[in-house]
Amino acid sequence: MKQLTALQQQGRRSNSFRSNSSPLDATVDGAIKSPATIFWLFLHGLCCLISLVLGFRFSRLVFFLLFSASPSPSTTTIYSALRTTLPTVSSPPERNVSVDSGGSRVVVGRHGILIRPWPHPDPAEVMKAHRIIERVQAEQRSQYGVKNPRTVIAITPTYVRTFQTLHLTGVMHSLMNVRYDLVWIVVEAGGTTNETASLIAKSGLKTIHIGVDAKIPLLWEDRHKVESRMRLHALRIVREKKLDGIVMFADDSNMHSLELFDEIQNVKWIGAVSVGILAHSGGSEEGDLLMQESDADEKDEKKSKLPVQGPACNASGNLAGWHTFDTQPFVERSAIYIGDRAVVLPRKLEWAGFVLNSRLVWEDVEGKPVWVKDLVEIGKDGEDIESPLSLLKDTSVVEPLGSCGRKILLWWLRVEARADSKFPASWIIDPPLDITIPAKRTPWPDTPPELPAYVEEVTTIPENTEKRPTKSGSKRKRSSRSKRKHNAKVLDIRASTKHAGDN
Amino acid sequence: MEFSTFGFLLIALFTSTAGAEGIDHRGTRTERISGSAGDVLDDDPVGKLKVYVYELPSKYNKKVLRKDPRCLAHMFGAEIYMHQFLLTSAVRTLNPDEADWYYTPVYATCDLGPNGLPLPFKAPRMMRSAIQYISARWPYWNRTEGADHFFLVPHDFGACFHYQEERAIKRGILPLFQRSTLAQTFGQRNHVCLNDGSITIPPYAPPEKIMSHLIPPDTPRSIFVYFRGLFYDVDNDPEGGYYARGARASIWENFKNNPLFDISTDHPTTYYEDMQRGIFCLCPLGWAPWSPRLVEAVIFGCIPVIIADDIVLPFADAIPWEEIGVFVAEKDVPYLDTILTSIPADVILRKQRLLANPSMKRAMLFPQPAQSGDAFHQILNGLARKLPHDKRIYLKPGEKVLNWTAGAVGDLKPW
Numbered sequence: 024m025k026q027l028t029a030l031q032q033q034g035r036r037s038n039s040f041r042s043n044s045s046p047l048d049a050t051v052d053g054a055i056k057s058p059a060t061i062f063w064l065f066l067h068g069l070c071c072l073i074s075l076v077l078g079f080r081f082s083r084l085v086f087f088l089l090f091s092a093s094p095s096p097s098t099t100t101i102y103s104a105l106r107t108t109l110p111t112v113s114s115p116p117e118r119n120v121s122v123d124s125g126g127s128r129v130v131v132g133r134h135g136i137l138i139r140p141w142p143h144p145d146p147a148e149v150m151k152a153h154r155i156i157e158r159v160q161a162e163q164r165s166q167y168g169v170k171n172p173r174t175v176i177a178i179t180p181t182y183v184r185t186f187q188t189l190h191l192t193g194v195m196h197s198l199m200n201v202r203y204d205l206v207w208i209v210v211e212a213g214g215t216t217n218e219t220a221s222l223i224a225k226s227g228l229k230t231i232h233i234g235v236d237a238k239i240p241l242l243w244e245d246r247h248k249v250e251s252r253m254r255l256h257a258l259r260i261v262r263e264k265k266l267d268g269i270v271m272f273a274d275d276s277n278m279h280s281l282e283l284f285d286e287i288q289n290v291k292w293i294g295a296v297s298v299g300i301l302a303h304s305g306g307s308e309e310g311d312l313l314m315q316e317s318d319a320d321e322k323d324e325k326k327s328k329l330p331v332q333g334p335a336c337n338a339s340g341n342l343a344g345w346h347t348f349d350t351q352p353f354v355e356r357s358a359i360y361i362g363d364r365a366v367v368l369p370r371k372l373e374w375a376g377f378v379l380n381s382r383l384v385w386e387d388v389e390g391k392p393v394w395v396k397d398l399v400e401i402g403k404d405g406e407d408i409e410s411p412l413s414l415l416k417d418t419s420v421v422e423p424l425g426s427c428g429r430k431i432l433l434w435w436l437r438v439e440a441r442a443d444s445k446f447p448a449s450w451i452i453d454p455p456l457d458i459t460i461p462a463k464r465t466p467w468p469d470t471p472p473e474l475p476a477y478v479e480e481v482t483t484i485p486e487n488t489e490k491r492p493t494k495s496g497s498k499r500k501r502s503s504r505s506k507r508k509h510n511a512k513v514l515d516i517r518a519s520t521k522h523a524g525d526n
Numbered sequence: 527m528e529f530s531t532f533g534f535l536l537i538a539l540f541t542s543t544a545g546a547e548g549i550d551h552r553g554t555r556t557e558r559i560s561g562s563a564g565d566v567l568d569d570d571p572v573g574k575l576k577v578y579v580y581e582l583p584s585k586y587n588k589k590v591l592r593k594d595p596r597c598l599a600h601m602f603g604a605e606i607y608m609h610q611f612l613l614t615s616a617v618r619t620l621n622p623d624e625a626d627w628y629y630t631p632v633y634a635t636c637d638l639g640p641n642g643l644p645l646p647f648k649a650p651r652m653m654r655s656a657i658q659y660i661s662a663r664w665p666y667w668n669r670t671e672g673a674d675h676f677f678l679v680p681h682d683f684g685a686c687f688h689y690q691e692e693r694a695i696k697r698g699i700l701p702l703f704q705r706s707t708l709a710q711t712f713g714q715r716n717h718v719c720l721n722d723g724s725i726t727i728p729p730y731a732p733p734e735k736i737m738s739h740l741i742p743p744d745t746p747r748s749i750f751v752y753f754r755g756l757f758y759d760v761d762n763d764p765e766g767g768y769y770a771r772g773a774r775a776s777i778w779e780n781f782k783n784n785p786l787f788d789i790s791t792d793h794p795t796t797y798y799e800d801m802q803r804g805i806f807c808l809c810p811l812g813w814a815p816w817s818p819r820l821v822e823a824v825i826f827g828c829i830p831v832i833i834a835d836d837i838v839l840p841f842a843d844a845i846p847w848e849e850i851g852v853f854v855a856e857k858d859v860p861y862l863d864t865i866l867t868s869i870p871a872d873v874i875l876r877k878q879r880l881l882a883n884p885s886m887k888r889a890m891l892f893p894q895p896a897q898s899g900d901a902f903h904q905i906l907n908g909l910a911r912k913l914p915h916d917k918r919i920y921l922k923p924g925e926k927v928l929n930w931t932a933g934a935v936g937d938l939k940p941w
Contacts, residue, residue: 129714129835131691134772139860142780151867152750152786158871159805159878160746166555167744 164202169288174204174268176261176381180253181219181275182212182239185440188222188450190275195226197279203288206231206266207273210253212239218449233260241360241442247370250274251408254374255401262384262398270381272374276436283432286424287378292392293411294422297333297429298376300348301436302366331431332369332376334423342423347371362441369435372410376433378424379411394420556883557876566844567885568899571906572616575913578625579612580660582632586652590636597636601818602644603730604711604901605633605678607892611902627707627909628666628675632656635681646687650700650933651941653677653685657702671927673919676707676909680729682814684710686719689813694719701932705919707912709905711816713838720838725908728840728901731821733893739798750786751866752804752828753777754797755819756812757789773810773833776859784863801826805874806852806866810834821890824850827881829874831866833859841889841904843911850880 177198181191198205207230211219214234223230235253239246254272261270269287273279287294330348337343348369350357358365382388384398394417401413412418425432440446587609591597597606609631612618619625634649661667667675679685685703686694695718699708703721712719713726757778759769766775781787789808794800801807807823811834820839823830830851832839839847847853854865880886888899896902921927931938 129716129771131695133767136766136772136775136779137857137860138776138779142783142860144784144786144863148863148867149786152863155867155869155871155874156748156750156805159874160748162875162878163744163746167742 169285172203172288174206174266175201175284175287176206176208176266176268176270177273178208178210178254178257178270179273179275180210180212180250180257183216183218184239184442185444185446186438187219187275191219191222193278194273194275195223195228197281198228198273199226200281201284203284204268205229206268208233208257208260210235210257212237212249212253221449231260231264233257239361243358243361243363243367243437246361248407251374255398255408258384258398261381262386265385266381268381270379270384272377274373274375274435276438277375278434278436280432282430283425286430286432289424290378290380290422292380292383292395292422293415293420294378294424295334295342295345295428296376296378296424296433297331297346297431298373299431299434300330300332300369301434302330302348302353302368329431332372332435333425333431334421334428336423336427340423340427342419342421345372346428360442361439362444367437367439369437370409372412373435374410375435377411377421379414383414392420555879557879566907566911567841567889567904569903569907569910570898571903571910574910575617575626575906576619576624577612577615577617577627577629577906577909578619578622578666579609579629579631580664582630582656582659586632586656590633594636594638596638596642597633599732600638600642600644601711601729601731602635602680604680604727604892605631605635607730607894608678608709608902608905609633610894611892611896615896615902615906617906622664622666625666626674626913626915628660630656630660630675630677632677634679634687643689644681646681646689648941649681649687650697650937651939653700654702654937655941669921670705670915670919671921672702672704672706674915676709676725677703678727679708679710680727681710682712683719684708684712684724691813697934700937702928702930704928707909709908711840712814713840713842714815714834715836715838717836723912725905726838726840726842727905728821728890729816729818730892731818731825731890733891736798736822736825736891741799741802745803747803747805749788749800749804751781751788751806751808751831751862752801753787753789753808753810754792754794754800756791759813769813770811771835771856773856773859774812776856777808777810777833777862780860781863786863786867798822798826801828804828806831808833809851811837811856820851824881824890825887827878829877829881831862833862840901841908844904844907845886845889850877850886852877 177194179191179194181187198207205228207223207226207228209219209223209230209232211232211234214236215232220232223232233256235256237249237252239249258270260266269290271283271287283296286296331346332348333346334342335344335346348371350368353366353368356365358367382391383395385391386397394415396414396416398414401408412421415421587606591606597603609629612629612631622628632652634652635644635646637645637648639645657667657672677685679687681687682689683691683694685699685708686697687700688694688697698718699721707723707725708721709725709727710720711727711729713724714720755774756769757774758764758766763769766772769775777789781789788800788804801822804826805828807819807826807828807830809817809819809823809830809832811817815834815837820830820832831854832847832851833854833856835856839845839851852866852869854862858865885899888897889901889904892901
């Protein structure tokens with residue numbers, strides 16, 4: 024038996040080393056051509072022929088049937104599976120116990136592969152595992168993360184418009200995921216409204232909702248100025264209420280990464296982070312610009328085409344200057360008024376890229392550095408405060424964050440619908456529309472053939488959605504079928520008249 | 527056994543004087559490792575023992591290495607680095623009469639095939655020839671028949687010198703080593719290839735490579751169970767059940783659909799980084815019960831889940847492995863997920879604190895140049911703990927215990 028198995032087993036190294044091992048094996052095993060050897064060789068050959076005929080290696084089954092004396096453990100709940108097509112049997116180890124001395128439980132040889140009856144995850148265990156993971160991560164944070172985290176004070180200027188819900192929900196969700204204490208100051212132009220209030224109430228965060236008596240103007244230039252005034256107003260609130268923490272400016276259409284909130288905990292007085300500027304808005308004109316840029320990209324991959332605003336450091340890691348936004352390439356095509364389809368440009372340095380220690384804006388607090396101006400002196404004449412740097416007498420004290428500005432922690436973007444665009448209040452259609460006009464073409468693809476086949480291009484005729492002039496405008500441009508254009512126009516007009524009635 | 531801040535300060539003192547490089551332990555909560563013999567990992571062997579290194583002809587060591595420098599990087603490299611360490615160590619003595627332990631530098635595992643795996647067929651003859659050399663030239667071997675000599679045999683089954691377990695068992699440990707102390711990576715209780723009194727050492731893992739893949743410790747650990755390696759050895763055991771005694775195949779079949787188990791046969795370039803993002807790292811047996819995975823798991827702070835019945839882990843008398851790792855019997859592998867998820871979170875955090883202890887990580891590595899507390903020193907500590915030698919090992923003149931003609935016939939051929 025041993026001889027047979029010895030002949031059967033393959034060496035662990037490749038067969039080319041058989042020559043190396045066989046003289047040794049020959050001497051070790053002392054194999055001489057004896058009748059026993061010949062008999063086993065013959066039996067082995069016979070078994071091989073039978074296996075060839077049958078199509079599988081039947082030796083395991085034979086051995087099981089012949090030597091099923093040793094009981095296999097706990098076959099009731101666990102059954103062993105073999106990788107052949109044999110029915111699942113549990114096979115005892117074929118070879119003898121390896122150790123003579125000591126009575127080891129561990130046997131050498133072929134074992135069954137134990138598989139439990141339902142090898143799939145148990146939901147309760149998965150939940151337990153997730154709780155373990157959370158606990159481990161909380162421990163990691165407490166060990167390696169920020170000690171003594173400070174409250175984050177987020178200032179967001181906003182006003183009621185079509186895309187307000189879209190942008191504000193994004194900021195809201197980012198802030199809801201922040202692991203530190205948070206105070207959200209929402210400054211609204213045109214006074215506080217129920218719409219905004221109901222939206223931010225969904226966040227569950229501590230919010231301060233204040234209104235400013237200005238209306239957002241139509242031109243972007245003026246809008247930037249009004250927003251700066253709104254932010255200053257919020258800083259005055261911070262000063263009045265003596266809110267303690269780190270002030271950051273979360274504009275409602277920006278995108279923030281959660282690493283930002285971890286990084287700003289490191290600020291001492293005033294810090295700057297790098298902001299990625301997404302200065303492309305939708306529209307086919309931009310497509311050409313993108314194409315050119317991507318060609319250049321292929322040649323020079325190291326340069327990132329994304330404009331970045333933020334601190335610039337010298338070799339020793341100290342603040343040396345600023346990366347600002349270069350308006351040169353965009354100067355002809357920049358947006359002038361809100362809802363313009365052109366690129367909206369940021370200013371030289373955006374407020375969003377700065378974080379302040381709230382004590383900088385407090386009244387008399389000891390330890391306040393000498394290089395900061397008092398808040399009341401700024402903006403009182405209505406001059407335009409472009410960035411928090413105006414708060415400082417000496418701009419070299421700004422701390423660069425995010426490994427000296429190398430990490431981009433938030434992205435700046437301005438996308439707005441037309442200023443006169445209409446949308447349902449709070450985005451709820453109430454009462455529901457009661458007039459339904461049958462569509463000229465149905466959006467369902469598998470309908471009877473009286474309808475035209477090219478249904479993919481069909482715009483889901485905007486019956487239940489409000490008119491979005493910018494979007495449908497571009498669609499009108501892209502669609503090549505005059506008939507559809509005409510129909511779209513017709514239905515749009517109908518829809519808009521209906522909406523005018525509803526609103 | 528949790529010590530208060532005093533214990534922590536003590537550890538901080540030790541670690542700061544020891545000067546651990548690369549491992550950041552500022553403010554890390556670690557725990558003292560109190561082994562069965564006390565806090566022995568920080569023992570300094572210098573002054574406790576003297577080692578004499580035999581000068582062998584270079585055919586036993588240098589020439590072998592020169593022929594194949596791959597030996598320096600594989601997991602059996604401990605024998606080479608131990609020799610280099612002892613040559614310049616403070617425990618080395620040039621006067622053999624005052625030595626407590628005698629070391630014979632033979633690089634027996636350095637005979638590599640084209641795929642880089644060692645062929646141990648000539649190793650017994652090489653060892654025999656070395657022993658014949660030293661017994662002829664110095665009187666110290668015959669004085670005790672090797673009882674105060676030690677050898678490093680880091681191969682799969684130690685001094686049984688074969689990679690297949692049955693062959694290795696049949697050969698047994700080289701008879702000439704019967705009275706010597708063996709430092710080997712293989713360890714399994716009640717196994718022919720492990721003598722009582724052997725020192726189990728960790729396999730060699732290149733320290734610079736490991737240290738260059740460290741990620742910041744605040745990266746959250748998000749992988750519950752991590753494993754990369756073979757489940758079926760298709761070249762040598764296509765049906766399974768033989769390789770790893772079926773345990774690895776069982777892991778695959780039971781948990782391939784389980785999202786908590788990140789297991790596959792991939793060879794990702796981010797292997798070390800991924801281990802640092804794992805909470806549990808599986809260390810199942812393969813053809814032999816030991817593997818460098820244990821070393822890697824300890825260095826990267828991933829709790830090792832050891833699936834190898836009766837295994838003896840490195841420095842088992844100094845390191846309380848039961849408190850650091852999780853031991854799962856091979857028959858319990860199908861219930862691995864239940865076992866791991868039912869470990870209380872405090873226990874898991876405690877294990878992670880023990881793993882974070884820098885002396886634990888140092889004890890697993892063979893750095894060049896050697897540092898205090900590293901694996902070289904732990905081997906010396908192990909040897910020092912066996913001192914003083916029992917008077918009975920010294921044989922009377924003319925007394926012979928070893929049978930020089932025992933063993934396989936092929937091993938008796940001169941090398």
